[in-house]
Amino acid sequence: MGVEEATRTIQSRLFIESGNPEWLHDARLTAREIFNETIDLKRDGYNRTEIQREVDRDDFLRNNKCAVVGKALGTWTSYKRLLDWWHNQDDTRAGNPSPPSTDKTGAYPIVMAHMEGYELSIDEEEDRVDFRISPKPYKTVRGHLRARKTDIDQLKNALDNDNWSVGQAELLYRDGVYHLHVTVTTEFTIPDPEEEADTLVGVDINERNVALTALDRESHETLGTLVIDYGSVKARRQWYHTVKKRCQTHGQTSIHRTFSDKEERYTEWVLHRMSLAVVEFAEQFSNPVIVFEDLSGIRDAIEYGTYMNRRLHKLPFHKFEDFVRYKALWRSIPCDTVDAYHNSKTCSCCGERGYRQGRRFRCTNGECAVTQDHADRNASVNVAWRAWAKYRGIEDVDEVNYRTHKTQPQVRLVRLFGSGRVVSRPSSSARIAERGVLELQG
Numbered sequence: 001m002g003v004e005e006a007t008r009t010i011q012s013r014l015f016i017e018s019g020n021p022e023w024l025h026d027a028r029l030t031a032r033e034i035f036n037e038t039i040d041l042k043r044d045g046y047n048r049t050e051i052q053r054e055v056d057r058d059d060f061l062r063n064n065k066c067a068v069v070g071k072a073l074g075t076w077t078s079y080k081r082l083l084d085w086w087h088n089q090d091d092t093r094a095g096n097p098s099p100p101s102t103d104k105t106g107a108y109p110i111v112m113a114h115m116e117g118y119e120l121s122i123d124e125e126e127d128r129v130d131f132r133i134s135p136k137p138y139k140t141v142r143g144h145l146r147a148r149k150t151d152i153d154q155l156k157n158a159l160d161n162d163n164w165s166v167g168q169a170e171l172l173y174r175d176g177v178y179h180l181h182v183t184v185t186t187e188f189t190i191p192d193p194e195e196e197a198d199t200l201v202g203v204d205i206n207e208r209n210v211a212l213t214a215l216d217r218e219s220h221e222t223l224g225t226l227v228i229d230y231g232s233v234k235a236r237r238q239w240y241h242t243v244k245k246r247c248q249t250h251g252q253t254s255i256h257r258t259f260s261d262k263e264e265r266y267t268e269w270v271l272h273r274m275s276l277a278v279v280e281f282a283e284q285f286s287n288p289v290i291v292f293e294d295l296s297g298i299r300d301a302i303e304y305g306t307y308m309n310r311r312l313h314k315l316p317f318h319k320f321e322d323f324v325r326y327k328a329l330w331r332s333i334p335c336d337t338v339d340a341y342h343n344s345k346t347c348s349c350c351g352e353r354g355y356r357q358g359r360r361f362r363c364t365n366g367e368c369a370v371t372q373d374h375a376d377r378n379a380s381v382n383v384a385w386r387a388w389a390k391y392r393g394i395e396d397v398d399e400v401n402y403r404t405h406k407t408q409p410q411v412r413l414v415r416l417f418g419s420g421r422v423v424s425r426p427s428s429s430a431r432i433a434e435r436g437v438l439e440l441q442g
């Protein structure tokens, strides 16, 4: 068992009841000035303490100032990391990252610590969450938050419960409305998979689909397989990429930026949808553990997520794994990694090497009952087997004779489409996940 901390950001809108919204506006402009000054000073070699002294001012809450400086320094650190990576890579076509600009005008989010720059409280009578925001010294804006019911409930829970904490919030302005993004943190007890997992869910990720197979640790039966095909997603991302390239050539920077945003939001949506299907698939089984192949070898190459992924214009696998881990954490489902050797070239039934022919895996062992299998399912079963061997303390899984039953359930395939719809009906992620098990009856 292990305890892990999980943080999420709850998005809400402000319903202002007292105080002047202009104060919020002014403070957001001041936050931009503080951001710009912070970056300039950092570039000139000042440290955090010196910067905080330099940018201090009377019209901005001191505590908020420290938080804005912190956020600005975070931006600077990301830039420096990206720059380091760029200096060490060999792709001559990769453009060098640009430093955070300091000549921008306009607003910047106000960053605030709970009980300092802002405070939330539960209003039992009205069944809502009230806020107090102090954009400037001696100036207070009050009202209540509007958000989805589930989010308000989670906020209340966080304010009420000792196991939760309410952290920093950011104040933004969008489409005529003030938004407050509040971070809440809690801890989850995660079972130790070696001790407690009954079902090993192997995940095989490749450029066309994500294949999941649930393997029963005791009986060695495969309990279900789900293959999520996202081929059309790749086509759509490719299309965004091409359009962006064209705008770039024609110097249409604003359209280029719009398409970058769209592509990013679209990718986030796809990752969200697919990762949800993975955890919901796993959740259907008794004490599951989600097992990934260790991609650390190629992880270095895609360390700088979006930057590189946009260049590769394929699904960011590393980010996908992060999404799954995050969602699994909120359900107290453990995740694990195993070695990636030969998982796609080994027969999950007899353990012999085989080969891939299109979408099929073919076993070359004449004694093996499986002459062919769905290639990605075969790989995902092998990932699950590696976890089984790992928990048994077996170094080399190839040395073991225990193998999957020869009759495996039929592979169910769902397709995630670019439009955001999923064909063959199961529209929710839960329904997508179920399909991998429904096949047991079919």
Ligand SMILES: [Zn+2]
Pocket: 347, 348, 349, 350, 351, 352, 363, 364, 365, 368, 369, 370
């Ligand atoms: Zn075989």
